[in-house]
Amino acid sequence: MSDTPVEQITTKIWRETPEPDNPFAAASCYCCGYDVYGDLLKHASYIDYLYLLFKQQQPTPEQSALLQGLAIALANPGPRDHSVRAAMSAGVGGSTHASAIIAAIAVGAGNLGGAREVFHAMAYWQQCQNNLEDWQQLIENPPQLEREDVWLPMEHVPGFDPNGVSCPTPVKETLAHLADAGKGANLRWLHENRTALEEFAECPLAFSGVAAAALYDLDFLPEQAEMLFLLLRLPGAAVHSLEQERLGWRKYPFFANGFKLNP
């Protein structure tokens, strides 16, 4: 036997016991203390399990309703969304299905309408909470990136749509529903102060802003919110990619006449 200690994966999320005949197969799996296949499988909803994985505790009915609503609101951003277009671009070319999801994640990760925007918006919530003056101050004097990062600096107020005109109806409907369903203080405050914040930002609230408020109400950290936002938007990317794969590239925009090379 070697004296070198066995390297292990340290986790507070997952525990396993081995099958008697195979140490490489789990006989039971416990997620945060709950028996996954003996208990959760029969009694928990998918959304509650998702919450458990991130927060390591069972959600309250309000938390569950809030995450459920958010998951439905984000599940399909629609085929005009950048991340879904990325997935469809994989689909029409006959790329691997995994590449469609990778494409959706890569494009949907960014500062404009993507997961990194949610990350930044969460930082705004952490700093300003429910203080309108603080929001105004931060929006007018946004944090400056002092050393370069692989992420580019934000070009607009996180959580708001720089290309928007007025707050789109689905965003308002989602905000109203989540503020009601989740009973969260921050979503309610956002609902009451949306127009004031939009004036500061000089553009309308976006889905990323609603998602950030919801996830702040759920006590998510910015990096948790970034990850969950990436996950929740994938179903739409998957099905639209599959649909366009079936239809083929001839029925998908190539922008044949829209591309103009400067002389």
Add this chain to the structure above:
Amino acid sequence: MPVHSKLEKFEDNWRTSMGGWSLEGKVVLRGKDVFKELGNNSWMEYLLFASTGKESPKIARLMEGMWVICTSFPDPRIWNNRVSALAGTARSTGVLAAAASVAVSEATIYGLKPIKGATDFLYRADKRLAEGETLEQIVKTELKQYRSVYGYGRPLVTGDERVEPMMNFARSIGCGEGKYIKLAFAVAEYLSNSRFKYQINIAAVCAGLLADEGLKPMEFYHMATLAFTAGAMPCFIDTLNHQEGCFFPLRTSRLNFTGGETVKHWRV
């Protein structure tokens, strides 16, 4: 209701000087005809021109040397390579393996963040030196603000075996004597005599060499995007050539659960 979206003028209207392909079969990159003017370039020269607009066989050769000497270790334990190795053992595709390894290479403790960060640091440090600050002040401020200096220090080991061969290669093609590479080593000298004891790593060396050739942090970042693929691909192929699933398998006891042994029951 009047339409006044900022996006309206861009509908079916993408104007660019970067380049493109025409139905007539002409391909243009940054104003040059690819077939007539760039067809004899090496791939690295083409990538350099595509990414930065620079035409320099010397920079391309320097970059190629960096990719061979510094970023292509075929070791499946290195985290970005490990992703490709896992893809192979799990019988995914080579492209998916490489794509995932490239994405993972945008890391903090190695890879793209130090590459971009070290270049940025050398430019900022040079500017502040010119404004009259001392090297000590600059490094101390950086450490106080960020608790690290990109390009110095390394996980697992202190020294970096790539520094000497990279410098030898750089000198062999007429690089390695500029002010930024000298600054990179001056910072290393200061740190080695300080209580921090960080040694220079290859990111600062490459950053210094390329800054001396006029590359900005973003240009180096764009050029380095694919730099790790030649290390990842052999890791994928190696695990693919072994029995499926046999790359560092983990038995259940390799999970160190730290959350307490209490079994909970879901409240319905």
